[in-house]
Amino acid sequence: MSNDLIDAAAMIVEMAQSMGASEVTAFTSHGTYTDVKQRDGSIEKWQDSQSRSASAALFVDERFSVHSTNDLRPQALKAFIHRAIEATRHLEPDPNRRLPDASIMGEAKTSGLELVDPSEPKIDHRTWVDEMQQATTAAIPKNLRSVEGFVWSGSSASAMVTSNGFASTTATTEYGQGAEVSMEDIGGKLPEAYDYALARHHNDLPSIASIAESVAQRGAGQLGSGPVTSRRGAMLVENRVASRIIGTLVGPMSGASIFEQRSCMADKLGTQIAASGFNLIDMPHMVRGLGSATHDGDGIPTTQRHLVENGVLNQWLINIYYGRKLERPPTSGGTSNLVVPPGKRSTDEILADHDWTIKVDGFLGGNSNAATGKYSFGIRGTLYEKGVAISAVSEMNITGSIFDLMGGFIEAANDPWMYGATQSPSLLFDAVQFSGQ
Amino acid sequence: MSISKPTGAPGSYFAALGVTTEVLREVMADALSKGGDNCDLYFEHSSSISVALTDGKVNRASTHISLGMGVRVRFKDQVGYAYSEDLSPSALRIAARTAAGIANASQPRKVAVPVAMSLPNHYPVISPWTEVDIQHRVKMVRGWEQSAFQSDTRIQRVEVSLSDAAKVVMIVRPDGRLVEDWRPMTRASIQCTAEGTGPDGETVRESNGYNIAGRAGLEYYDEQRSARLVSEAVERTIFLIDAISPAPGEMPVVLGAGPSAILLHEAIGHGMEADFNRKRISIYADKMNTVIANKHVTIVDDGTLLGARGSINVDDEGNNTERTVLVENGRLVSYMHDEVSAEHYGIKPTGSGRRQSFRHAPMPRMRSTVMEAGTLDPEEIIASVSKGIYCKTFSNGAVHIGGGDFSFYMKTGFLIENGKLSTPIKDVNIIGNGPEALLRIDMVGNDPLVDEGGWTCGKDGQSVPVSQGMPTVRVSSLVVGGEQ
Numbered sequence: 001m002s003n004d005l006i007d008a009a010a011m012i013v014e015m016a017q018s019m020g021a022s023e024v025t026a027f028t029s030h031g032t033y034t035d036v037k038q039r040d041g042s043i044e045k046w047q048d049s050q051s052r053s054a055s056a057a058l059f060v061d062e063r064f065s066v067h068s069t070n071d072l073r074p075q076a077l078k079a080f081i082h083r084a085i086e087a088t089r090h091l092e093p094d095p096n097r098r099l100p101d102a103s104i105m106g107e108a109k110t111s112g113l114e115l116v117d118p119s120e121p122k123i124d125h126r127t128w129v130d131e132m133q134q135a136t137t138a139a140i141p142k143n144l145r146s147v148e149g150f151v152w153s154g155s156s157a158s159a160m161v162t163s164n165g166f167a168s169t170t171a172t173t174e175y176g177q178g179a180e181v182s183m184e185d186i187g188g189k190l191p192e193a194y195d196y197a198l199a200r201h202h203n204d205l206p207s208i209a210s211i212a213e214s215v216a217q218r219g220a221g222q223l224g225s226g227p228v229t230s231r232r233g234a235m236l237v238e239n240r241v242a243s244r245i246i247g248t249l250v251g252p253m254s255g256a257s258i259f260e261q262r263s264c265m266a267d268k269l270g271t272q273i274a275a276s277g278f279n280l281i282d283m284p285h286m287v288r289g290l291g292s293a294t295h296d297g298d299g300i301p302t303t304q305r306h307l308v309e310n311g312v313l314n315q316w317l318i319n320i321y322y323g324r325k326l327e328r329p330p331t332s333g334g335t336s337n338l339v340v341p342p343g344k345r346s347t348d349e350i351l352a353d354h355d356w357t358i359k360v361d362g363f364l365g366g367n368s369n370a371a372t373g374k375y376s377f378g379i380r381g382t383l384y385e386k387g388v389a390i391s392a393v394s395e396m397n398i399t400g401s402i403f404d405l406m407g408g409f410i411e412a413a414n415d416p417w418m419y420g421a422t423q424s425p426s427l428l429f430d431a432v433q434f435s436g437q
Numbered sequence: 438m439s440i441s442k443p444t445g446a447p448g449s450y451f452a453a454l455g456v457t458t459e460v461l462r463e464v465m466a467d468a469l470s471k472g473g474d475n476c477d478l479y480f481e482h483s484s485s486i487s488v489a490l491t492d493g494k495v496n497r498a499s500t501h502i503s504l505g506m507g508v509r510v511r512f513k514d515q516v517g518y519a520y521s522e523d524l525s526p527s528a529l530r531i532a533a534r535t536a537a538g539i540a541n542a543s544q545p546r547k548v549a550v551p552v553a554m555s556l557p558n559h560y561p562v563i564s565p566w567t568e569v570d571i572q573h574r575v576k577m578v579r580g581w582e583q584s585a586f587q588s589d590t591r592i593q594r595v596e597v598s599l600s601d602a603a604k605v606v607m608i609v610r611p612d613g614r615l616v617e618d619w620r621p622m623t624r625a626s627i628q629c630t631a632e633g634t635g636p637d638g639e640t641v642r643e644s645n646g647y648n649i650a651g652r653a654g655l656e657y658y659d660e661q662r663s664a665r666l667v668s669e670a671v672e673r674t675i676f677l678i679d680a681i682s683p684a685p686g687e688m689p690v691v692l693g694a695g696p697s698a699i700l701l702h703e704a705i706g707h708g709m710e711a712d713f714n715r716k717r718i719s720i721y722a723d724k725m726n727t728v729i730a731n732k733h734v735t736i737v738d739d740g741t742l743l744g745a746r747g748s749i750n751v752d753d754e755g756n757n758t759e760r761t762v763l764v765e766n767g768r769l770v771s772y773m774h775d776e777v778s779a780e781h782y783g784i785k786p787t788g789s790g791r792r793q794s795f796r797h798a799p800m801p802r803m804r805s806t807v808m809e810a811g812t813l814d815p816e817e818i819i820a821s822v823s824k825g826i827y828c829k830t831f832s833n834g835a836v837h838i839g840g841g842d843f844s845f846y847m848k849t850g851f852l853i854e855n856g857k858l859s860t861p862i863k864d865v866n867i868i869g870n871g872p873e874a875l876l877r878i879d880m881v882g883n884d885p886l887v888d889e890g891g892w893t894c895g896k897d898g899q900s901v902p903v904s905q906g907m908p909t910v911r912v913s914s915l916v917v918g919g920e921q
Contacts, residue, residue, distance in 0.1 A: 046517050046538070047519065067500045069503070070502070080500075080502060190722070222840065227916055365866060367832050367846040367866070371644040374863075397916060433920050435919060
């Protein structure tokens with residue numbers, strides 16, 4: 001498959017160049033997935049997917065455009081590229097749009113990322129999803145309305161070829177399992193709770209029993225929830241949802257935001273943007289990492305980057321194009337595996353240390369303003385006093401500045417979330433503005 | 438690169454790609470070969486083009502083409518789904534046999550000869566995008582950029598994009614129904630960055646924008662709408678410079694006409710999609726024919742609004758779309774149904790079965806969700822609040838279907854003090870519980886407005902275009918984010 005994808009991408013590059021493109025980057029991909037859901041003992045949906053796609057970034061007379069299609073019939077593809085090149089000619093020139101120098105392109109040398117499960121596990125999805133759903137049902141003795149178990153598995157492969165000689169393929173596998181429950185609560189409310197895990201290798205998934213138990217605990221924890229009085233106080237963001245905070249911090253670091261002058265990080269490089277105990281590292285070479293990659297979208301070898309070091313912003317996320325616009329060296333425009341190093345204490349120990357803490361286990365809507373750093377999110381979770389759970393919390397907001405929030409970072413727990421491209425432990429912040437009653 | 442509206446008989450567009458009547462019957466026979474109760478074949482050919490201006494140059498274009506067929510097989514309440522991006526008969530039949538595996542009966546079902554059905558046209562196009570060359574798009578984008586800069590000297594940067602798309606879909610059913618729909622869509626967006634003096638005399642830089650979308654051709658961008666696109670983008674950005682964060686807590690909230698319908702979408706609409714109720718996991722599952730709102734509240738979900746982003750001539754299961762009354766004078770009278778839920782409840786589908794693309798199975802979705810007009814003047818509603826907030830524009834929302842909790846993010850608004858709009862406010866999340874919020878809508882204005890924004894609804898990993906609208910309303914209490 002990898003050779004086929006490389007050949008197809010190379011053909012697109014050749015075709016586009018023969019039609020007048022000065023430079024070309026072509027991507028091709030193929031994926032196969034099976035996704036099964038079972039609710040209360042009966043299969044609800046079974047989907048088998050096989051997808052393919054091709055895309056091309058065209059550079060024509062210093063003009064730039066991107067195009068994608070899944071119609072890979074030779075004549076259709078030829079006509080598609082021809083029209084794409086003609087359309088590109090009518091744009092305004094942008095001399096910064098060109099491929100990187102070939103000398104800086106390539107793949108990082110790693111000892112093997114293990115992104116494909118070599119065991120090729122024989123998966124019986126019907127049995128797997130039944131076990132997932134039944135285990136969750138069995139873990140909930142009361143107040144249960146409905147349980148949906150879900151499992152999926154799949155593989156994908158992609159290729160990238162550029163007209164200046166770069167060629168690369170990537171293959172991955174992915175396995176996931178989880179469950180969602182609806183609970184029966186007072187007032188006719190049916191609060192939901194879920195948990196899941198995904199991994200590159202099937203054997204890296206946690207046990208079905210552990211997920212079922214987690215879902216059961218989360219479901220019970222939703223009962224009787226409501227808002228508490230508005231105030232400032234400590235917030236422990238659970239590891240699984242800490243990506244919402246990390247994403248709010250990282251979004252304004254993009255080269256596009258910086259260049260377009262709509263980033264609150266524009267004047268923060270080299271300055272303190274978080275408490276000194278906070279670190280954020282991009283780790284593209286994590287073995288079996290869900291975001292691991294040997295090169296970025298420009299074909300530049302990836303390197304580990306300490307984005308925030310002891311609270312200081314070390315780097316923006318600058319790709320080749322915005323590097324030229326900003327007259328700065330590129331640092332890679334995206335992220336791979338974002339890691340917050342874990343601390344030493346458990347969440348229980350941390351909660352016991354504080355008089356009043358809301359542990360947030362879910363966000364509901366909300367947004368942030370990248371230009372100012374202001375955010376406002378809906379939350380749900382549990383109110384703790386000196387480590388004792390007092391009440392389930394919902395219908396509350398947190399609001400403030402990302403700089404104030406990160407400045408109030410106190411510590412990271414010792415429970416890093418391993419099942420996503422953002423791997424953060426639970427994070428404790430002080431003096432967060434909660435709004436409720 | 439848009440796709441022209443087919444001029445041949447329904448079915449001929451995909452027949453030209455080799456999908457003949459005989460192929461359709463063979464594929465459906467395969468889909469029902471293991472005893473499935475029913476099936477649908479959904480063919481789709483879509484194309485889009487976008488041009489964008491950044492840093493003073495119209496220097497980026499993108500195009501996208503997608504072609505394929507999805508096959509759904511139903512067996513009781515169960516769904517088997519597969520798709521093919523290759524329209525050859527052999528590939529289509531493999532997908533059909535894969536989806537057929539959801540059933541395990543021995544008796545295959547019969548398949549009727551497909552007969553084309555005619556459709557209404559809820560999105561007539563006067564100037565098709567296929568007749569608009571890229572230079573004209575570049576000129577439009579450039580013109581909007583220049584207008585934005587000329588509108589206010591505090592505007593520092595402007596980004597503009599213009600896109601148009603079209604798709605041809607064909608849905609074929611074993612009972613012989615064959616429908617073909619051509620679905621255009623256009624969207625324009627302006628994002629501005631402005632710098633000015635804030636409320637405390639400090640220099641403030643803010644960014645905001647406006648976008649509009651509809652199922653229309655070039656005629657959509659008439660002089661009036663183009664001017665509004667620019668002025669709204671500029672005004673919404675400048676507004677933020679002076680705005681503050683309100684104090685947090687529970688308070689009365691007046692929702693301005695139009696964009697505020699995100700309340701309907703999140704707090705009410707999703708909970709009334711019938712799949713959640715069929716599964717008994719929606720907070721509205723046990724509330725049919727009960728009073729759930731003030732008697733002045735009537736809410737409809739309408740697939741027939743002329744040129745609206747959420748309109749469809751036929752749903753993605755091949756059923757007629759319609760205007761569905763959900764809440765009539767405060768009483769819940771209908772959910773939004775696809776075929777699966779309609780069969781479960783023993784009623785006719787409401788034409789609400791929608792999907793993102795051929796890669797996805799259909800499910801009940803909103804189209805244009807609107808609240809009908811009340812009797813009160815908006816000024817009267819504002820005057821009734823001694824201390825609260827007035828919400829003008831929003832960016833996004835979310836809901837927990839079962840618990841009923843919802844939230845929506847207010848981008849711009851005002852404090853209300855002693856019955857008058859006072860200080861501009863910005864960037865706060867508002868949260869509440871759907872059924873409780875419905876009951877707390879105690880005043881409904883006489884100024885209904887369907888918002889022209891390019892709203893997109895996400896559900897179970899699928900995005901579909903929707904519209905929404907409402908008059909000014911007062912909700913007696915919601916939790917407002919903010920800072921002391």
